Amino acid sequence: MRESLTPETVSLLLAGLTLTIALTVVTSITSFVVGIGVGTLRLSANRLIRSAAGTFVEVFRNIPALIQIIFWAFAFPSLFPADTRMFLFFDNSVMTWLTTATGLSLPYYALAACFGLTLNTGAHMAELFRAGVGTLPRERIETARLLGAGTLALFWWVLLPGGVRAAFPAITTRLIHNMKNTALASFVAVPEFFQTVQASITQSFRAVEFLTIAAVVYLLLSTVMAGLLRRVDIRLNRGRMHVRPD
Amino acid sequence: MSDQIDFLLDSLPHLLFGFPGQRPGGLVMSVLLAVAGLGVGLAVAVVVAAAQDARSRSLRRLADSYVHLFRGIPLILLVLIIHQLVASGPILGLNNTPLRSAVIALVLYSSAYQADIIRTGLRSVPVGMVEWARVIGGSRWQVYRLVKLPYSLRVMQPALSGQGITLFKDTSVVVIIGVAELTTTARIVLGSDVGNTPFWVATYLTVGLLYFVVAFAVSRLALRGERRYQAGNLVRSLAIPTAKTGSRL
Numbered sequence: 211m212r213e214s215l216t217p218e219t220v221s222l223l224l225a226g227l228t229l230t231i232a233l234t235v236v237t238s239i240t241s242f243v244v245g246i247g248v249g250t251l252r253l254s255a256n257r258l259i260r261s262a263a264g265t266f267v268e269v270f271r272n273i274p275a276l277i278q279i280i281f282w283a284f285a286f287p288s289l290f291p292a293d294t295r296m297f298l299f300f301d302n303s304v305m306t307w308l309t310t311a312t313g314l315s316l317p318y319y320a321l322a323a324c325f326g327l328t329l330n331t332g333a334h335m336a337e338l339f340r341a342g343v344g345t346l347p348r349e350r351i352e353t354a355r356l357l358g359a360g361t362l363a364l365f366w367w368v369l370l371p372g373g374v375r376a377a378f379p380a381i382t383t384r385l386i387h388n389m390k391n392t393a394l395a396s397f398v399a400v401p402e403f404f405q406t407v408q409a410s411i412t413q414s415f416r417a418v419e420f421l422t423i424a425a426v427v428y429l430l431l432s433t434v435m436a437g438l439l440r441r442v443d444i445r446l447n448r449g450r451m452h453v454r455p456d
Numbered sequence: 457m458s459d460q461i462d463f464l465l466d467s468l469p470h471l472l473f474g475f476p477g478q479r480p481g482g483l484v485m486s487v488l489l490a491v492a493g494l495g496v497g498l499a500v501a502v503v504v505a506a507a508q509d510a511r512s513r514s515l516r517r518l519a520d521s522y523v524h525l526f527r528g529i530p531l532i533l534l535v536l537i538i539h540q541l542v543a544s545g546p547i548l549g550l551n552n553t554p555l556r557s558a559v560i561a562l563v564l565y566s567s568a569y570q571a572d573i574i575r576t577g578l579r580s581v582p583v584g585m586v587e588w589a590r591v592i593g594g595s596r597w598q599v600y601r602l603v604k605l606p607y608s609l610r611v612m613q614p615a616l617s618g619q620g621i622t623l624f625k626d627t628s629v630v631v632i633i634g635v636a637e638l639t640t641t642a643r644i645v646l647g648s649d650v651g652n653t654p655f656w657v658a659t660y661l662t663v664g665l666l667y668f669v670v671a672f673a674v675s676r677l678a679l680r681g682e683r684r685y686q687a688g689n690l691v692r693s694l695a696i697p698t699a700k701t702g703s704r705l
Contacts (some may be wrong), residue, residue, distance in 0.1 A: 251564055267666065272668045272672050273625070273664040273671075274625040275625075275628075276631070276639065277664050278664070280660060281661075285656035285657045285660040286657065288654065297480075393530040393532050394629065397631075404533060408536075416702065417541060421536060424529075425533060429525065429529060432527075432528040433528065
């Protein structure tokens with residue numbers, strides 16, 4: 211039986227953890243933006259835009275994140291002939307730059323995982339934001355209109371802050387779920403934390419130790435994220451009379 | 457194009473039902489896994505939710521840690537942990553079957569989410585109603601079973617069906633231990649043959665479509681059920697369990 215926690219394993223796991231955190235931060239931001247965007251389009255007066263946004267939400271919410279990630283990473287490139295595929299996804303200046311910047315040998319797979327997670331979580335967030343806007347008192351929107359707010363001003367000063375504030379507890383849950391979903395990127399050769407855990411198990415045959423470490427680390431990540439987002443929530447509601455029950 | 461269609465037509469039965477001569481697989485297995493996880497998970501969750509509101513402080517702590525633990529780690533990790541425990545057998549001493557590991561992991565995972573839903577639902581029961589039931593002589597257990605649970609089930613229904621759909625989609629991660637559900641079947645169908653590369657897109661689009669159809673259909677059905685509850689006379693729909701409890705208490 212080999213030693214389980216050698217310095218190499220520790221640095222491998224730390225690199226994986228860094229990538230997991232990076233994936234979480236990037237996809238949290240992108241899916242938040244996508245969610246607000248699509249959620250707003252769902253409120254559009256134009257019926258065509260509304261139903262297009264609705265279709266987006268239903269499609270990307272109802273297909274498992276894992277399938278979406280595999281699709282963008284492995285299936286999508288196979289649409290192109292071999293030489294074009296090599297150039298488009300692996301061997302071009304952007305990918306080379308990404309490799310030097312991030313240290314990933316195949317950055318396309320990480321991008322594909324981010325893309326899949328963004329669409330999936332974004333679709334969920336769009337629905338949460340729309341529901342959040344739905345809870346706003348009608349008078350507030352009517353007052354803004356009466357005061358002469360245009361569509362953009364209404365969105366920026368009323369719908370965006372109000373909707374996000376109302377939906378924030380649900381958004382928190384979804385973002386933590388998204389953090390856990392980054393583990394699915396291990397499936398498409400992204401060396402994030404869960405993948406490095408699996409690699410360490412293969413090397414050392416010490417499954418129980420490494421799985422326990424993984425569980426503790428993910429629990430910590432969830433707890434820290436919940437704490438941070440809770441502080442954001444409190445900040446969002448600062449100076450307001452209404453106190454949200456837990 | 458025609459070879460794409462041929463490939464899909466050949467593999468569609470496998471994606472739907474699995475491979476002949478083996479236990480059911482493909483989409484059928486995905487649905488079965490979700491149903492097992494939800495059904496058993498619900499039973500576990502009722503107990504956990506009761507423990508979360510128990511009078512004993514240590515029991516409450518235990519139930520809270522249960523929920524916190526199984527909600528805090530990725531399902532794919534939980535599946536691997538359970539499989540490892542079951543396979544090496546230090547704790548449960550069961551045989552090494554991926555299917556059993558998958559079901560256990562799904563039950564633990566789902567029950568943690570369901571327990572939270574149930575607890576929230578139970579708290580929505582008006583205090584007056586519970587007190588009333590206690591005053592006319594109901595024991596704590598009777599009030600729980602005959603008043604709180606039936607009343608709050610209506611409140612919980614949307615969240616529970618949402619959780620069901622989520623669990624159905626989440627069953628895809630058991631591919632990591634090779635249970636022959638839809639995602640695993642897709643991987644088997646495509647195999648490691650480089651000649652199959654042109655079929656990747658079509659196969660995964662089909663797999664996505666199959667998940668979508670089931671998840672979307674269930675969410676629409678759930679919505680219809682919800683609307684019926686809301687459209688119906690609230691008092692009438694509540695009167696059924698209350699009348700029953702009245703006569704039985």
